[in-house]
Amino acid sequence: MPTVARKAKLQSAAFKRTRADHSSELAEDYVELIADLIDEKGEARGNEVALRLGVANATVVKMLKKLMERGLVTQEPYRDIMLTGEGWSLAENGRRRHDIVENFLLTLGISAETARIDSEGIEHHVSDETLKAMLRFCSRKRA
């Protein structure tokens, strides 16, 4: 392949991955938050999900339907939200990534406030390789 074409292909792959990340990260944010609410309060209500995500109630209802189609959550009308097994896996995975990134930023010397906000945005765009490097950095620093 000519170098110019190769460059374009490599670059477009990065952009494509970013776009793909965006479509899956919302689902992860939802299940992660639902898992947190269940752990914290014993149940997750649409109301509270909307409040924490900063969106309207109706938006949550719509997203929950999509998540049900994807087999991540279950819900009876007017009842609280449950996670399926797959939903729990995704949530756990998200929390793990989130924790690693946030911890990494804190170890790097970032303020708690900023670490919280930045990790929320960064979390979904970090490859396993980078995640491992972050872990390594934290444990080396702590030692």
Next chain:
Amino acid sequence: MPTVARKAKLQSAAFKRTRADHSSELAEDYVELIADLIDEKGEARGNEVALRLGVANATVVKMLKKLMERGLVTQEPYRDIMLTGEGWSLAENGRRRHDIVENFLLTLGISAETARIDSEGIEHHVSDETLKAMLRFCSRKRA
């Protein structure tokens, strides 16, 4: 404010910022790429932009209209794409952020391939505070 409400407010702020980032990052990707093409090839054509971003030609045309409305680019029909002063500023800013993040990942020991891909996703979600910390880390490491 009660602690629970405060928590929800803090958290929703993070999500809101992430959503806001998403709407502006596309514009930055476009102008950044256009700037690169102008520097590399002397001119930026819609064709090449589409190829590198991995989207259809028509998508680029549509986005360019939005960017023109925002005063970031100019273009005569069937001609090459130019950046306004504001467009150049945004591009420069994007390149700076991008370079810092990519460099940081490389310094952390990430492979070139992964650093390129991850930096593309991360770039738009990194606060100034974190950016500074990344710079600090790189220069300390290099010393």
Next chain:
DNA sequence: TCCAAAGTTTAGCCATTGCTAAACCTAAAC
């Protein structure tokens, strides 16, 4: 028991960012 407040859902709207297919220019080869 009934009623009102709070939470949930539905309906219908909008903007964004993709796409394909077809029409349209431009420029280079002949």
Next chain:
DNA sequence: GTTTAGGTTTAGCAATGGCTAAACTTTGGA
């Protein structure tokens, strides 16, 4: 100077993820 290949634009469609307003349940207090 035509022709034609390749780049550009238009038109029209789809999915996503927001919103408000109005209708509907649930639940707890009077």
